[in-house]
Amino acid sequence: MSVEIERNPTRAVTIGNVTIGAGHPIAVQSMCATHTQDVEATTQQTNALFDAGADVVRIAVDSRKDAEALAEIRKRTAANLSVDLQENYRLAEHVAPHVDKIRYNPGHLYHHEREKPWQEKVRYIVGIAAENDCAIRIGVNCGSVDPDKLSLFPPDDSIAPMLSSALEHCELLDGLGFTRYCVSMKDSDPSKVIEVNRRFAEQRPDVPLHLGVTEAGMPPDGVIKTRIAFEQLIGRGIGDTIRVSLTVPNDRKHEEIKAGRGILADIAAGRVRSVVDFGLDTLNIISCPSCSRVENEAFVVLAQDVKELTRYAKDHAITIAVMGCRVNGPGETDDADLGLWCGPKYVNLKKGEQELGAYPYDEILGRLKEELDALIEAKTPGVAT
Incomplete structure (x- = not known):
């Protein structure tokens, strides 16, 4: 089902029964949006993604109960599984026996265990991965970059800290004799995704790259933003595995696989276009793909409502971020002009890094419009909204 595209000669990394890099077909991935402890729902979605053509399916694990559920899910699926570790790196030992790849940020x-050096934590993860025949993904994300790296570069340079962090972790894994890893460096801005991956590939052409635009948003805009990055990178031979991250309801997660394979097919056939051909609005709405960390499923509906509400501002250079959880939401809304991150009962509204308060779901759209109108007026005095 994979598409043959000529690429840079990265080394081979095996993930279950799929191999990426070294000229192997580009693998397509997705991530479950169900709550991991709901074994039935997560198994069903995992298998639906697998049936749609997913080479790897990622599942989030945040607790021991999640890990116990994962063990049962593993018994019920033939999919290659990747686990998404967040704060608690110690969960690696509980999930590694049941997955094919471990992703850490x-x-x-x-x-977690802040007094310990990060190098010690990575050595632990590497040891667990080696013992359990797992690959590793070093997943660097624009909204949660290593704080020590951020302090080394100017505030307006978001690319250098991501690149420095990725290269530093590669060096550590290489020094530990563990080379069965790939790297991802994601941003919501396609141009930054292109630049950071291009620069990494120049310095570490041997390391397979996982490509994606984080918080790409809803279709069709989310697909278009991702296509822009993929066409520029894969067209240069960069990229060994991909994910199209879309804000869609749970029963439409398979659209990520369909979109990814469609983009690969178009690139292979030479059907590429310039950025101006896509006709995106100047207003930029970014929203994360729903995942198991979303605490209120109304998040997806809210993202759709935000897009509809803000159509009148489509010609204004303003970025609005809609994030689904407290894990990544606070940090990943900092760079937006207006940001919303969703809790179980309230939506937190931000203006840049400034917290404006938390509002019930049925009140947040009105407050967002007030702030958007004020922002438009400040940027373009005299223009009525």
């Missing part, structure tokens, strides 16, 4: 290693 360098920026999240600081949240």
Whole structure:
């Protein structure tokens, strides 16, 4: 089902029965949006993604109960499984026997056992992965970059800290004799995704890259933003595995696989276009793909409502972020002009890094419009909304 596209000669990394890099077909991934402890729902979605053509399916694990559920899910699916570790790196030992790949975020290693050096935590994860025949993904994300790296670069340079963090972790894994890993460096801005991956590939052409635009948003805009990045990178031979991250309801998660394979097919056939051909609005709405960490399923509906509400502002250079959980939401809304991150009962509204308060779901759209109108007026005095 994979598409043959000529790429850079990265080394081979095996994930279950799929191999990425070294000229192997580009693998397509997705992530479950169900609550992991709901074994029936998560198994059903895992198998639906697998049946749609997913080479790897990622599942989030945040607790021992999640890990116990994962063990049961493993028995019920033939999919290659990747686990998404967040703050608690110690969960690696509980999930590794049941998965084919472990993904950790360098920026999240600081949240648990803060007194320990991050290098010690990575050595632990590597040891567990080696013992359990698991690959590793070093997943660097624009909204949760290693704080020590952020302090080394100017505030307006978001690419250098991501690149530095990824390269530093690669060096550590290489020094430990563990080379069965790939790297991802994701941002909600396709141009930054292109630049950071291009620069990484120049310095570490041997390391397979997982490509994606984080918080790409809803279709069709989310697919278009992702296509822009993929066409530029894969067209240069960069990229060994991909994910199209879309804000869609649970019963439509398979659309990520369909979109990814469609983009690969178009690139292979030479059907590529310039950025101006896509006709995106100047207003930029970014929203995360729903996952098991979403505490209120109304998040997806809210993202759709935000897009509809803000159509009148489509010609204004404003970014609005809609995030589904408290794990990534606070940090990943910092760079937006207006940001919303969703809790179980309230939606937190931000203006840049400034917290504006938490509002019930049925009140947040009115408050968002007030702030958007004020922002438009401040940017373009005299323009009525």
